[in-house]
Amino acid sequence: MTYAAGHRVRVADRTHVGHHRTPAYLKGRCGTVVRVHGAFPNPETRAYGDDGMPARRLYLVGFEHRDVWPGYGGRHTDRFYADIFEHWLEDAE
């Protein structure tokens, strides 16, 4: 599935054997697509000598601190952002 800015998404809560760029602390967490970066060779296969094709769409996803760290003590509008590949995102609308 392809997403646009503003779409609510969830980071897939699955394990992955080998190289991947989806941080464990975000798995299963919901955020909002902020920006569509474009498509890039997949680092999960590139890491093992493959050309990384087909390219995967990459998104900047924004998360609210309180959605990831329940005890967050900072301002409630503080956010953090991570670059997540499309095949690690699920529709959360």
Next chain:
Amino acid sequence: MTHDHDHDHAPITNGDEPPAAARAGALESLLVEKGVIRPETVRENVDWLVSRTSADGARLVARAWVDAEFKQRLLADARAAAVEVGLSPGPAPVLVAVENTERVHHLVVCTLCSCYPRGLLGPPPAWYKSLPYRSRAVADPRGVLEEFGVHVGDDVEVRVLDSTAEMRYLVLPRRPPGTERMTEEELTSLVTRDSMIGVAQPAAPATVG
């Protein structure tokens, strides 16, 4: 690691060489042997990396402070803006500049390793690669900023950027007050590496006596 097989030998060690260095050396000679890289490839890349300094990033920031149209181009496409002023932004796929304002403070981290725009900032400092910074920057950014001596008020939103993939983020810090009469070149001296990571404000201008 256990060592319980059934022949006698002295423990295998690398002398004084750290295990990671021995592993890197073994990998390098294997890659050369297999023809994946040339013997000089590693040296050339290390030479390039250590030749980079944050002076290049500072030039971009100072130009953006004095030229509003350039700032817009920098925020739209930082790689093109770097090339425009004659800089080499390095091999990172995409360079993104983010602007600190009265309302927003950005902080850059790479929780997976140590990614940041090396072509414009030079090799990352040890603390940037450390586990405490990488884990705490996303969990307690305001606490981390306080430890670096940066107090971000409650009326300012903190935005942490975790560079997990192809993007390399450069913070465009706020121009310090009292610098209106400074030239672009003078301004570059205020722009520190840490201010472009987001863990510091630019240096204050020297007081004119």
